[in-house]
Amino acid sequence: MALIVKKFGGTSVKDAERIKHVAKIITDDYKKGNDVVVIVSAQGDTTDDLIDKAAELSQDPSAREMDMLLSAGEQISCSLLAIAISQMGYNAVSLLGWQAGFKTDSNYGSARIKKLEAERVKAELSKNNIVVIAGFQGINKYDDITTLGRGGSDTSAVAVAAVLKADLCQIYTDVDGVYTADPRKVKNAKKIKEIAYSEMLELATLGAQVLNNRSVEMASKYGVELEVLSSIEDKPGTIVKEKVNMEKILVRGVACDKNVARFSIIGLQDTPGIAFKVFNELAKQKVNVDIILQSVGRDGTKDISFTVPKDQEKTARKAIEELKGHLQFKTFETDDSVAKLSIVGAGMETHHGVAAKMFEALYDANINIQMISTSEIRVSVLIALSDTDRAFNAVHDAFFEK
Amino acid sequence: MALIVKKFGGTSVKDAERIKHVAKIITDDYKKGNDVVVIVSAQGDTTDDLIDKAAELSQDPSAREMDMLLSAGEQISCSLLAIAISQMGYNAVSLLGWQAGFKTDSNYGSARIKKLEAERVKAELSKNNIVVIAGFQGINKYDDITTLGRGGSDTSAVAVAAVLKADLCQIYTDVDGVYTADPRKVKNAKKIKEIAYSEMLELATLGAQVLNNRSVEMASKYGVELEVLSSIEDKPGTIVKEKVNMEKILVRGVACDKNVARFSIIGLQDTPGIAFKVFNELAKQKVNVDIILQSVGRDGTKDISFTVPKDQEKTARKAIEELKGHLQFKTFETDDSVAKLSIVGAGMETHHGVAAKMFEALYDANINIQMISTSEIRVSVLIALSDTDRAFNAVHDAFFEK
Numbered sequence: 001m002a003l004i005v006k007k008f009g010g011t012s013v014k015d016a017e018r019i020k021h022v023a024k025i026i027t028d029d030y031k032k033g034n035d036v037v038v039i040v041s042a043q044g045d046t047t048d049d050l051i052d053k054a055a056e057l058s059q060d061p062s063a064r065e066m067d068m069l070l071s072a073g074e075q076i077s078c079s080l081l082a083i084a085i086s087q088m089g090y091n092a093v094s095l096l097g098w099q100a101g102f103k104t105d106s107n108y109g110s111a112r113i114k115k116l117e118a119e120r121v122k123a124e125l126s127k128n129n130i131v132v133i134a135g136f137q138g139i140n141k142y143d144d145i146t147t148l149g150r151g152g153s154d155t156s157a158v159a160v161a162a163v164l165k166a167d168l169c170q171i172y173t174d175v176d177g178v179y180t181a182d183p184r185k186v187k188n189a190k191k192i193k194e195i196a197y198s199e200m201l202e203l204a205t206l207g208a209q210v211l212n213n214r215s216v217e218m219a220s221k222y223g224v225e226l227e228v229l230s231s232i233e234d235k236p237g238t239i240v241k242e243k244v245n246m247e248k249i250l251v252r253g254v255a256c257d258k259n260v261a262r263f264s265i266i267g268l269q270d271t272p273g274i275a276f277k278v279f280n281e282l283a284k285q286k287v288n289v290d291i292i293l294q295s296v297g298r299d300g301t302k303d304i305s306f307t308v309p310k311d312q313e314k315t316a317r318k319a320i321e322e323l324k325g326h327l328q329f330k331t332f333e334t335d336d337s338v339a340k341l342s343i344v345g346a347g348m349e350t351h352h353g354v355a356a357k358m359f360e361a362l363y364d365a366n367i368n369i370q371m372i373s374t375s376e377i378r379v380s381v382l383i384a385l386s387d388t389d390r391a392f393n394a395v396h397d398a399f400f401e402k
Numbered sequence: 403m404a405l406i407v408k409k410f411g412g413t414s415v416k417d418a419e420r421i422k423h424v425a426k427i428i429t430d431d432y433k434k435g436n437d438v439v440v441i442v443s444a445q446g447d448t449t450d451d452l453i454d455k456a457a458e459l460s461q462d463p464s465a466r467e468m469d470m471l472l473s474a475g476e477q478i479s480c481s482l483l484a485i486a487i488s489q490m491g492y493n494a495v496s497l498l499g500w501q502a503g504f505k506t507d508s509n510y511g512s513a514r515i516k517k518l519e520a521e522r523v524k525a526e527l528s529k530n531n532i533v534v535i536a537g538f539q540g541i542n543k544y545d546d547i548t549t550l551g552r553g554g555s556d557t558s559a560v561a562v563a564a565v566l567k568a569d570l571c572q573i574y575t576d577v578d579g580v581y582t583a584d585p586r587k588v589k590n591a592k593k594i595k596e597i598a599y600s601e602m603l604e605l606a607t608l609g610a611q612v613l614n615n616r617s618v619e620m621a622s623k624y625g626v627e628l629e630v631l632s633s634i635e636d637k638p639g640t641i642v643k644e645k646v647n648m649e650k651i652l653v654r655g656v657a658c659d660k661n662v663a664r665f666s667i668i669g670l671q672d673t674p675g676i677a678f679k680v681f682n683e684l685a686k687q688k689v690n691v692d693i694i695l696q697s698v699g700r701d702g703t704k705d706i707s708f709t710v711p712k713d714q715e716k717t718a719r720k721a722i723e724e725l726k727g728h729l730q731f732k733t734f735e736t737d738d739s740v741a742k743l744s745i746v747g748a749g750m751e752t753h754h755g756v757a758a759k760m761f762e763a764l765y766d767a768n769i770n771i772q773m774i775s776t777s778e779i780r781v782s783v784l785i786a787l788s789d790t791d792r793a794f795n796a797v798h799d800a801f802f803e804k
Contacts, residue, residue, distance in 0.1 A: 020459065050478065053418070057418055057421060057422065057489055058488065061488070061489075062484075062485065064495075065481045065485045065488070065496060068480070068481035068498075069478060072475075072481075075470065075471070076455070079456075079471035083460050083464065083471075084460065086463070086464055144501075145498075
C-alpha cells in the first residue's frame, strides 16, 4: 500500500507493443494495492520529427511556438498509455502538464518548475484512477505551454513524487541501472546497487546519461528515493538515495564525457581582473565553462585554459575573438579531440590517495593528462579523445575487480 | 481595415509547402491593415494516424482519452503555422482551444460550444498579433479537453467570427466554392456566387460536404457572413449569407448522399402509438432517422419505411430486432444499395411545380423513385445506388443550363 511514481522514457513507449508492456508493469503494481502515478515522455522519435517539421518552416522558430509544438508529443503518448491501461480493465486518466498543475517560469525550452499544484492528481488518485501525466511540460503565468527541456520528464516525475510524498520514484529506461562505467565502453562495468544523490549528480553531469541532472538535484533536495531500472527486463535496478552503505567503496563509478572542447588563451597580461573579464564574457554568451586551469604568471603574461561543451565551441570562439579588442593576448587555440574522464565517490571525502591511484593507472597505460580538476567527491582529467577507451578501462579496473 | 477570420482544413496545411502558402494568404490580408484570426485543422492524415494508434491498443478507447489524443493534431498544425508566419516577418501567436476560451459541454467526441471567452484572443489582436487557433477543440467544466467532432473546425471558426463580430469568415477548402452539384459527378455543375444559409444548410445536410452543418447553423444564428473558397487558387468563392438575390433561381443546387440505408418494417399492427414506439427506440439508440414513409393501413396492418446513415445500419438493425419482442410485425428488410438525391432552393417556397419538374426529369431518364421527402426548400428522392450518376446529371440539367 504505497504511492509509487513511475516514469517511462520515449523508447519505453515507442510503439503499441511497448506501450502494452508498460501498461502491464503499471497495473502489476496497482493490483498489489499501490497508488500509481505515471509520467511519460513522447514516443520514440516524435520529438525529433516535430523539430524537423519546424525546421522545414524556419531556421529560428520562436521558443514559445516550439514548446507548443513539442508538448503535443507527450499529449499523444499519455493518452495512448491511458487507453492501453483501460483496455486491461483498470481505470486510468491522462493529464497534461497544466492539468496536473505544473506551473513554470517563462523560460521556453528549458523552463523551471516554480510550483506543482497537485490537487487534480490527488483527486484522481482518490477516485482510484491510475494517473498518467504528460512529462516535460507545464504552463507559465500567461497560460502558455512551456517545456522543461530534454530529459525534463525525469524532473516532472521527481516533482510529482516530492509533492505527493511518494514512497518511491521509479525511472524506467533502456538500461537496467547505473553502472560503475558505461557497459558499452568498459567490459568489466558492474551494476551499482545503491548510490548517493551527490555521487549520481556527479555521474549525471559527467555524461553517464542515465538520469537527468536537475531531477537528481530535486530528488536530493526533497529526499525522493529514486530507482533507475529497465522497462524491458523485470529485475531490480539502482537505488539513488541520501545515505548509502559506504563500506570500503571509495569510487562509485567512472564516467567519460566526449562532448568537450578545450580552449587555451595564450599570453594574457598578468594583471588582476583578467580571468573575471574572460569568464564574464563567456557567461554573458551562456557558455557553460567546466574545467578551468590558469598557469602561473611568467614574464608578465599568463595562460588560461578551460573546457566547454563541444556544441558551444562556436559561441565560445566568437566570445573570445570579441574579447581580443579589449584584452591583450598573444593567441588562442582550441582542441575538440579531447575527452573528460572522471571518477566519482562520496568516500573520497574521507580517504586520501584516490586521485593518485587514478593518475597511476593512467601512467601505467601511458596516457597523458592534459588538465586536472577535482571536487570533494570527484576527480576529472582531460585526455586525448583517441585515448578514451583505453583510459576508461584502465581507470575502471584500477578501482573495481575484474 | 476589417476583422477577418480564416479557417484552413487539413489538406490546406498538409505539408511545409502548403503551410507556407497558407501563411502567404494570411499575411497578404494582414498587410492590408486587417486583423486576422486563423483557425486551423490537423495536418492531412494526422487525425487518422492518431486514430490508428489508438486502435492498435483498444477496440473501444474512452472518448475522453480520444479527445486528449486527437487534439494534439491541431496543436501541431497551429504552432507550425505560427512558425511559418513569423518566418515571413509577422507576429503570430498560436492558441489551443482552451487558451482561446472555447468552453464546451462534456460530450467527448462531439462536444458543443457552450461559451467562447475570447479575452485572450482580443488581447493578442490588440498587440497586432496574427492569432492562430487550434480548431475542433475546447475544454469542459472539468478542465478536460473535448473535441467538436469531425469538421468541428468550421464551427470553431464561425464561433470566433460571431463573438469577435468579424466582417467575414472565410472557409478555405480544396474546392473553390459551392457548386450546383458535385463537379466530380455532374459535368455541367456551376459555381454558386451567393447562397442563403437555409439553402446551404440543406445542401450540407444532404451530402454536399463543403461546409460543416453545425457551422452553417451557427453562422445563420449569429449572422456571420461566410465565404467558401480555395486555399490553392486565388479567386472568389461562394458567399453564404442571410439574404441572397433570388432572381428567377428556383433551385440553388442538387446534392446526392450515398451514405444511406433503407429499412422497411412490414406488417405492423395498425394501431396508435406504433410509429412512436419504433422511432423512440431508434432515438434511444442515437440513430439519425432521415426520410420516413408510412403506408396507409390495410387489413389491420401497415408498413413503415425509413432511412438511416449507412454507418448506423447495424445499430438500427439491433434496435428493430429488439422491438420484435414488444411489437408484432411480419418481417423487416434493409437495403443499403440506395442513394438520396435532393434539390434545394429557397425559391421553392413561393413557386410550384419544382418537385414535378424533378420527377419528370427522373421519369425521362427511366429512373424509379423509391421514397419521397420534402421540406419548404428541398425535395429529396430515394433511388437505386446504381442510378445515382445518371439521375444526378438528369436532375441537374433540368434546372441548370448545360
